[in-house]
Amino acid sequence: MPTLDYFSWQRFLAVVTKEFIQMRRDRLTFAMMVGIPMLQLILFGFAINSDPKGLPTAVRVADTSEFSRSFVRAMENSAYFKVTMQPKTEAEADRLLAEGDAQFVVSIPENFARKLARGERPAILVEADATDPTAVGNAVAALAQLAQTALNRDLQGALQPLQGKPAPFDVQIHRRYNPEGITQYNIVPGLMGVILTMTMIMQTGLAMTRERERGTMENLLATPVRPFEVMAGKIVPYIMVGYIQVTLILLAARLLFQVPILGSVVLLYAVVLAFIAANLAVGLMFSTIAKNQMQAMQMTFFFFLPSLLLSGFMFPFRGMPQWAQNIGSLLPLTHFLRMVRGILLKGNGFLEIWPNLWPIGVFLLAVVVIGLKRYRKTLD
Amino acid sequence: MKQHSQEQNKERIPPLPQAGEGRGEGDSPSHPTSNHPQQLTIDVAGLSKRFGDLVAVDDVALQVRRGEIFGFLGPNGSGKTTTIRMLCGLLTPDGGRGTCLGYDVIRETRQIKLNVGYMTQGFSLYQDLTIRENLDFTARIYGMANRQEAVEASLERLGLADRQKQLAGNLSGGWKQRLALAACMLHQPQLLLLDEPTAGVDPKARRDFWDEIHHLAGEGITVLVSTHYMDEAERCHRLAYIASGRLLAQGTVKEVIENSGIHTWTVECADVYALGAQLRGLPGVSQVVPFGNLLHVSGTDAALLEQSISPFKEQAGCRWTQSQPGLEDIFIQMMEGAKEK
Numbered sequence: 001m002p003t004l005d006y007f008s009w010q011r012f013l014a015v016v017t018k019e020f021i022q023m024r025r026d027r028l029t030f031a032m033m034v035g036i037p038m039l040q041l042i043l044f045g046f047a048i049n050s051d052p053k054g055l056p057t058a059v060r061v062a063d064t065s066e067f068s069r070s071f072v073r074a075m076e077n078s079a080y081f082k083v084t085m086q087p088k089t090e091a092e093a094d095r096l097l098a099e100g101d102a103q104f105v106v107s108i109p110e111n112f113a114r115k116l117a118r119g120e121r122p123a124i125l126v127e128a129d130a131t132d133p134t135a136v137g138n139a140v141a142a143l144a145q146l147a148q149t150a151l152n153r154d155l156q157g158a159l160q161p162l163q164g165k166p167a168p169f170d171v172q173i174h175r176r177y178n179p180e181g182i183t184q185y186n187i188v189p190g191l192m193g194v195i196l197t198m199t200m201i202m203q204t205g206l207a208m209t210r211e212r213e214r215g216t217m218e219n220l221l222a223t224p225v226r227p228f229e230v231m232a233g234k235i236v237p238y239i240m241v242g243y244i245q246v247t248l249i250l251l252a253a254r255l256l257f258q259v260p261i262l263g264s265v266v267l268l269y270a271v272v273l274a275f276i277a278a279n280l281a282v283g284l285m286f287s288t289i290a291k292n293q294m295q296a297m298q299m300t301f302f303f304f305l306p307s308l309l310l311s312g313f314m315f316p317f318r319g320m321p322q323w324a325q326n327i328g329s330l331l332p333l334t335h336f337l338r339m340v341r342g343i344l345l346k347g348n349g350f351l352e353i354w355p356n357l358w359p360i361g362v363f364l365l366a367v368v369v370i371g372l373k374r375y376r377k378t379l380d
Numbered sequence: 381m382k383q384h385s386q387e388q389n390k391e392r393i394p395p396l397p398q399a400g401e402g403r404g405e406g407d408s409p410s411h412p413t414s415n416h417p418q419q420l421t422i423d424v425a426g427l428s429k430r431f432g433d434l435v436a437v438d439d440v441a442l443q444v445r446r447g448e449i450f451g452f453l454g455p456n457g458s459g460k461t462t463t464i465r466m467l468c469g470l471l472t473p474d475g476g477r478g479t480c481l482g483y484d485v486i487r488e489t490r491q492i493k494l495n496v497g498y499m500t501q502g503f504s505l506y507q508d509l510t511i512r513e514n515l516d517f518t519a520r521i522y523g524m525a526n527r528q529e530a531v532e533a534s535l536e537r538l539g540l541a542d543r544q545k546q547l548a549g550n551l552s553g554g555w556k557q558r559l560a561l562a563a564c565m566l567h568q569p570q571l572l573l574l575d576e577p578t579a580g581v582d583p584k585a586r587r588d589f590w591d592e593i594h595h596l597a598g599e600g601i602t603v604l605v606s607t608h609y610m611d612e613a614e615r616c617h618r619l620a621y622i623a624s625g626r627l628l629a630q631g632t633v634k635e636v637i638e639n640s641g642i643h644t645w646t647v648e649c650a651d652v653y654a655l656g657a658q659l660r661g662l663p664g665v666s667q668v669v670p671f672g673n674l675l676h677v678s679g680t681d682a683a684l685l686e687q688s689i690s691p692f693k694e695q696a697g698c699r700w701t702q703s704q705p706g707l708e709d710i711f712i713q714m715m716e717g718a719k720e721k
Binding site: 214215 | 469493496498500504505506507518
């Protein structure tokens with residue numbers, strides 16, 4: 001009597017076979033099971049680098065001496081710095097730092113060469129955008145070494161005695177925006193974007209597929225309600241949920257983690273709207289493709305993973321190879337992180353964040369167009 | 381642009397009379413296509429729909445009169461649901477034309493949706509909303525001015541006033557179906573399209589449901605109802621039979637039986653299975669169906685059928701009588717015929 005056995009291979013194999021058949025039927029799930037590990041391998045294996053090099057550096061030289069040139073060359077030789085800009089004024093240099101175009105601003109003062117020759121140990125000012133402490137950590141450490149050796153070849157003959165300790169000049173490092181290098185200052189505002197991405201996409205993705213899965217969509221479509229009314233009606237409640245999340249995170253940032261809030265909270269609330277809308281649109285687009293709630297979840301994860309890893313939230317954006325930076329630049333989270341950090345930590349205003357606001361707008365537009373196109377198709 | 385023309389139409393067409401009002405000449409909408417002498421609520425011809433290679437509905441013509449209960453019969457996958465969806469504007473027909481409540485089924489789907497009550501095959505209200513919330517949502521979607529009263533009245537009529545806060549998902553099958561009917565009646569539609577409303581519902585609830593439908597028809601509401609049950613088909617004023625997307629018969633039960641061209645003999649016999657086995661496959665015998673101790677033997681050619689069964693008529697213990705074919709015999713015969721084509 002095989003049916004009375006404690007364990008029957010036949011019954012066990014029946015279940016195994018059935019699972020395999022169902023797995024094969026659900027192509028998307030299967031693709032995700034293969035796709036997600038591949039994605040993780042590529043992102044973690046190739047894209048991520050916690051020791052970013054070639055950081056964009058602006059150099060403001062008021063002293064055109066051989067020493068200045070040698071110092072800049074030595075910085076570039078360290079591979080951590082890449083001189084990309086030469087601002088004329090201090091205001092221009094500040095703007096480059098505020099907008100995030102430059103990671104470092106190096107200022108070499110007037111009469112640097114003369115003071116150096118007199119043994120007065122003149123100071124070179126290096127300002128770093130330290131909103132992300134890990135992004136500048138190694139570069140700053142390398143700078144300290146530079147002062148010792150950078151000018152050794154230039155200090156010959158009469159200047160020979162200046163070689164050695166103490167260094168012939170001083171490198172003053174200003175960690176701007178986050179002088180103590182507190183990780184929370186960087187992570188907590190960033191979390192706002194990460195949490196919004198996760199919840200907004202998933203909630204809208206599920207909201208629409210749930211209607212279809214439970215058959216309520218057919219009832220809805222038989223009524224005079226218009227597609228736009230359904231979409232807008234589904235989006236608005238989640239925008240409110242998004243604002244509640246933003247408010248909670250902001251309160252926690254201020255009260256629990258003492259994150260400075262230098263910029264305008266009103267401006268932050270305004271730009272959050274664009275970001276929430278972009279994520280909700282992604283969710284709606286997914287819901288027009290996903291056949292069930294499970295698939296909507298998987299698609300959310302498929303979008304969330306690169307957002308998390310390539311946006312500069314977990315790892316320095318500039319540490320990634322160019323292709324990964326290009327992908328990252330398409331994602332709304334990348335731009336939102338720069339905006340939220342800019343507003344909270346740098347006190348940025350609208351003009352400074354604009355370069356990161358319009359890409360989110362373009363993304364939103366593209367996703368809405370795809371979503372509406374797909375939505376029309378599924379009506380018939 | 382499209383929006384604009386729809387608004388214009390809205391102004392041109394006077395509102396349809398509400399349920400219970402008279403059905404005189406004066407009610408006839410001034411829309412050109414609805415100016416039909418017979419007051420046809422549904423009048424479509426050549427309706428077709430393809431899904432890829434599959435022809436789901438093929439050249440279907442339906443005429444449903446005002447205030448009548450029209451049964452829509454056919455096996456699973458025969459195109460009943462697709463036809464109903466085309467009638468209420470959920471699907472765009474690939475071919476054909478016609479009107480529903482005087483509105484064009486292709487161009488004026490929005491007006492149709494406003495005036496039709498559609499009950500889907502499965503329960504399609506929100507399981508995680510209460511009875512009242514579901515009704516309230518429906519009333520809002522239809523933009524009803526007297527929403528509160530309408531919901532109140534509907535709850536009273538349903539007899540669910542004291543359970544209005546119960547989640548719809550927790551209701552039994554019979555109650556779900558009653559709630560679904562109440563929801564699609566809320567905006568006082570002129571036409572009800574019911575897609576297998578009684579599937580999986582117990583006999584008592586089915587009986588009550590049909591009483592309700594007759595009551596509504598008495599008020600002048602037209603009902604098109606699809607079903608598998610033959611007893612329900614017999615409760616319709618008229619019916620149509622569809623198989624493989626094609627309409628095979630249309631008319632009253634009597635007309636369908638008379639026009640079927642099927643001849644049936646009933647045999648009372650001790651061993652119906654033995655007799656049945658012998659009869660099957662004989663020329664002219666197309667169906668041999670046991671009903672308890674009875675056997676229904678049918679065929680389309682009366683002479684050939686009689687010739688084949690005559691040797692068995694003499695058999696001891698068997699009583700043969702010529703009888704009328706049942707709807708089921710006819711439909712099964714038609715289905716087989718449709719397959720062969």
